[in-house]
Amino acid sequence: MITQSQETRSLAATKADGSGEIAYVAMKVGGQIFGLPINDVHEVFSVTRITPVPLAPPMVTGLINLRGRVVTAICLRTLLGLDETPGRQDRMAVGLESGGELFALLVDSVGDVMRFHASTLEPCPVHIGGVWRSVSHGVHRLETGILVILDLKRALGTMQRAA
Amino acid sequence: MDELLTEFLTESQEYLETVDRQMVEFESNPSNVDFLRNVFRVLHTIKGTCGFLGLHRLEAIAHAGETLLGHLRDGAPATPATVTLILQVIDRIKMILQTLASAGREPDGDDGDLISALDGARTMADPSGSASSGEAREAATDRGPAPAAKSGEASLDELERVFRDTEGPDLAARPAPKPAPAPLPAPVADEAGEARPGNQTIRVQVGTLEHLMTMVSELVLTRNQLIEIARREDDQHFKLPLQRLSLITAELQDGVMKTRMQPIGNAWNKLPRLVRDLSAELGKKIELVMDGADTELDRQVLELIKDPLMHMVRNSADHGIESPADRMAKGKPETGRIRLSAGHAGGSITIRIADDGRGLNVTQIRAKALEAGLASAADLDRMTDAQAARFILHAGFSTAASVSNVSGRGVGMDVVKSNVEAIGGAIDITSEPGRGTTFSVKIPLTLAIVSVLIVTVADQRYAIPQAAVRELVRVRPGSAHAVETVNGASVLRLRERLLPVVTLSSLLQAGESAPGTGLVVVIQFGQQQFGLLVDAVLQTEEIVVKPLNSGLKSIPLFSGNTILGDGAVVLILDANGLARLVGNGEADEVSSEGAASACLEEDDASQTILVFQGGGAVKAVPLSLVTRLEEIDAARIEQASGRPLVQYRGRLMPIICASEAMRLPDNGLQPLVIFSDGHRTMGMAVEAILDIVTQTVDIDFSDHEKGVLGSAVISGRATEVIDLAHYLTLAYPDWLAAPKATAEATPSRVLLLEQSDFLRDMLLPVIRAAGHVPVPCANLKEGLALLEARAGLSMIVADVENEASGGLDLVRALAGHPRHGQVPIVGLVSIPHPELAARAHAAGLGELVAKFDRPALLAALRRTPHGMMEAA
Incomplete structure (x- = not known):
């Protein structure tokens, strides 16, 4: 079922419209493209200063001051068990809210908004690895590559479990 | 619907x-x-x-x-x-x-x-x-x-x-x-x-108020930053609007605080009913008296103490009050009385729950404590009754012969204690056999703004609530205060006591710092005292506590986080969690003597003095004048046109030796005492920092020796108190240039009206440092006499807060004075307060400066004689 419903649009397109399409914000981590439903994403910003939190779970990079609010930064790389990129000071972050608390998902880069019809969501391949499967609830096929859809609640849940 | x-x-x-x-x-x-x-x-x-x-x-x-x-x-x-x-x-x-x-x-x-x-x-x-x-x-x-x-x-x-x-x-x-x-x-x-339900009120979501409170707290902090900047820039255009902003912010803060305030009676509402039911259940006659139900406190605090209060009243009714027959037999009125009272005292609220019952059975408590292994027989012998009574605050401690329906349920006194301590409060017990027991609970008015000490460890900053900090001790191997180890555990010898010391960097697993070097922050939590070794102490700040992310709450060391003035997020260390990690060593009773000397503040008669060694002599300077203590690598000291300089915080800072007899070493660590004023910073090289002491200092002033204000006996040793003004001019010949110029023409005299001897002594060197000759006086009469006798006063600095000083009367008296009518007046207050400002303004006084705000006072003094007042 490879339809051509995949298309990129400007950030102005925000909501899934009546056609059953879901818009995702695409982001890259370690060469892999991930998607987060755009309704979950508050904003995208670049991070300059992070206060590390000693004794915190490894995926918690630290705390960020985002316009006077304290945001917990989660490193998607560490979360997925990839190597930490050394020496990168300005990182891109995707601002999220979960359970009334603010999070920033640190990624390598943030791309466009992609729209898919809900029916083209396929289950994760069974052999992609335990952590990956635990934070994703499906994939969309792209012309080149695969878009892994992140499940925000489960992804942040791994932090709570690790804590 | x-x-x-x-x-x-x-x-x-x-x-x-x-x-x-x-x-x-x-x-x-x-x-x-x-x-x-x-x-x-x-x-x-x-x-x-x-x-x-x-x-x-x-x-x-x-x-x-x-x-x-x-x-x-x-x-x-x-x-x-x-x-x-x-x-x-x-x-x-x-x-x-x-x-x-x-x-x-x-x-x-x-x-x-x-x-x-x-x-x-x-x-x-x-x-x-x-x-x-x-x-x-x-x-x-x-x-x-x-x-x-x-x-x-x-x-x-x-x-x-x-x-x-x-x-x-x-x-x-x-x-x-x-x-x-x-x-x-x-x-x-x-x-x-x-x-009667009032119609002058509206219902507001608590969340809205909380948000408002947070925003106001942030506004207060921003204002503080602005004031700091304005002070450095010394720009007159900013001053007036800033003062207004400052006042408005203070009033706004007051107002918003009030919206969060609720009478403590709200937490007491359930108690009469509780006591009534209890008396029926227990077959006792009990009367509940409530005093000060209109005492207001923060809603958040109120919620937190509701349950502990109820438990304590229940305890008093069950354990405290005797049965009517017993009471009659002892010649007491048949009806027992539980008195609840509340009142404000200096930023905190004290709630008392007093009963006129049988009192605590201390003998029984001691026996029970021994049985439960909470203390040895020898320890118990040494304890006073009041100390022994505190055992009832231990978990699982009950002396009740039988667990009744009443006190068997709900929370125990240990939970009451931890609830109260969690909000920074304390419980005190007094009891008299046969006469009754009184529990005093002291709790803070609000939890919204907290004063913290900022420390650094492994290049990261952390905040420690000031309420938990008793004192700071600089430690270095081989110095008078050195951290020693006993079986791998660090201890510090402090005033004949051994204080357990933990290294914050190892607690945080945040890399190694130099072993045993840095500052020990002495922390008191409940009865426990311990030292926390940190790399450096930066400053104190007022912060707004923000809760930690729920995923991080399991880390016991942190109680929250905050955003500092420079925008950085900083974690707040939890004294409770630290104390637990240090080990819940037996209640480490502080001797009253130790506690007294450990207390660095709030003693009006004494002054905190930094004692150091320079040129072989012991010298001292009031700590209030010192900006920071540093140690630099002597190799970093450079020479420019024959004067030593060092790069410090991105600027070149001149270094002046504390004594002409001193020579700067070529390598090794050089301790510096940093003084700064606005953008000017000076490092005074000393041979060693000896101590920081708090005591009454009587200075014998001497006019002869350069750089020496006088001598005083500090810690039993003759000590030279340095004249900072001398060193400041050595560092920057023009530091005090403006006032000096006038000083040469006519000796510029500044009348200082301050009633307190201590404060007067503290302010005199400041005025001298600004290049003026201070003319001190203690009251209005003296002041007026001096004014009649002397001409050429260039400024008057007067306490306008204390009625006894009569500062405001002086201001009024001068308003139309032929000779002194034009003399600028600076009003001194302990904390600039809108009401005071209004009073001062009405009396014709333009400028108010906080007594402890040295930079502001210096700035005001420097403006003479051209500065005058902006308003009035």
Whole structure:
């Protein structure tokens, strides 16, 4: 079922419209493209200063001051068990809210908004690895590559479990 | 409908809480019709809304209760049985409301039993002879059975009745008061007025207020930053608007704080009822007296102490008060008394729960403590009774011979203690055998803004709440204060005591810092005292505490986080969590002597002095003048045109030796005392930092030696107190240039009016440092005499806060003075306060400076004689 419903649009397109399409914000981590439903994403910003939190779970990079609010930064790389990129000071972050608390998902880069019809969501391949499967609830096929859809609640849940 | 229901629930709960209190008061004073009318009105309101919302069970029971109350109101005597019955009605209503809140519908079941009991009581209570109960009784008999029979949708008939009922209280209130047969004096009219639901209030979501509070707190911090910047820039254009902004912010903060304040009586509402039920249950006679119920405190704090208070009152009733027979036998009044009182004292609130019961059995407590292995027999022998009494605050500690129904349930005293300590409070127990026990709970007014000490460890900053910090000790291997190890555990010898020391960097697993070098922050948590070794201490700040992300709450070391003035997020260390990690070593009782000397602040007669060695001599400088203590690598010291300089915080800083006899080393660590004023910073090279002491300092002033203000005996040693002004000019010849220029023309004299000897001594060197000759005086009379005697005063610095100093009178006296009318005046206050500012302004005074704000005072002094006042 490879339809051509995949298309990129400007950030102005925000909501899934009546056609059953879901818009995702695409982001890259370690060469892999991930998607987060755009309704979950508050904003995208670049991070300059992070206060590390000693004794915190490894995926918690630290705390960020985002316009006077304290945001917990989660490193998607560490979360997925990839190597930490050394020496990168300005990182891109995707601002999220979960359970009334603010999070920033640190990624390598943030791309466009992609729209898919809900029916083209396929289950994760069974052999992609335990952590990956635990934070994703499906994939969309792209012309080149695969878009892994992140499940925000489960992804942040791994932090709570690790804590 | 949902929203209506929620509103109904909140409203009803609030009403019921007041009813609880009023019913008990009514019982003891049955002639007070006002109370009855209030309770009646509450039940009536509930009933009316119930009908509207289709809550039939609730409606029926509220109605039955109302009917009985109607009879009481019309003059039927209130017996304890009737009061109990009405309390039962209220309980039943509460129970139904609870189910409603959780399940969204009324619980199944029938209240026939209670309603028939109420009907029975009504027939008995019916004042058939007094013939005063026309309307109410008629209505009651007519409506009585109806609601019970009803079910299903609201009929037209019913709706109409609801409308009729809604008018009820007014109708009832107007003709009713053919009051009680015997017109006893109707007291406490104000009480009734207070309880009446006011129409001058609006309901605001707590979340909205909290948000407002956070924003105001942030505004306060931003203002503080601005003031700091303005001080550095010394730009006159900013000053006036900034002062206004400062005042407005302070008032705004006050105002918003007030919205969060609630009378502590709100937390006491349930207690009269509790005591009443307890006395019935325990067969004791107990009277509850409440003082200071209008004392206000932060809503958040109020919520947190509600349960601990209730537990303590329950304890007093159960364990404290004896049975009536026992009391009679001891010659005490049969009725025991529990007195609850609350009052403000210096930024905190003290709540006392005092009973006149049997007092704590200290012998039994000691025996029990020994048995439970909480302390050795020898330790117990050494303990005073007051210390031993504190064992009742330990978990699982109970001396009650039998666990009664009353005290067996709910929280224990250990939970009370930890709840109180969690909000920065403390519990104190005093007890006298046979006379009673008093628990004093001291809690902070608010939790919104906290003063913290910023420390660094492994290049990261952390905040430690000031309330937990007792003192700071610089440690270095081989110096007087060195960290030693005993079996791998670090300790510090401090005033003949061994203090356990933990290294913060290893607690945080944040890399290694140089072993045993840095500053030890002495932390007191409860009875436990320990040292925390950090790399450096930066400054103190007022911060707004923000909660940690829930995923991080499991880390015991942090209690929250905050955003500092420079925008960085900083974690707040939790004294409680630290104390637990250090090991819950046996209660480390601080000797009173130790505690006294450990206390660095708030002792008016003493001054904190930095003692150091320079050129072989012991020298001292008031710590208030010191900006920072540093150690630099001597190799980093450069020479420029023959003067030593060092790159410090991105600037070149001149280094001046504390004594001409001193030579700067070529390598190794060079301790520096940093002084700064605005953008100018100077490092004074010293041979060693010896100590920081707090004591009374009597300076013998000497005018002869350069750079020496005088000598004083500090820690039993003759010590030279340095004249900072001398060194400042060595570093920057023009530092004091402006005032010096005038000083050469005519000696610039500054009159200092300050009543306190201590403060006067503290301010004199500041004035001298600014290049003026201070003329001190202690009161208005002295001041005026000096003014008459002397000409050429270039400025007056006067305490305008303390009435005894008479500073404001001086300002007024000078307003039209021929010779001194033009002399600029700087007012000194301890904390600039809007009200004070207004008073000072009215007296014609333009500028106010905080006594401890050295930079601001120096800036004000520098502006003479051209600066003048901006306003006035």
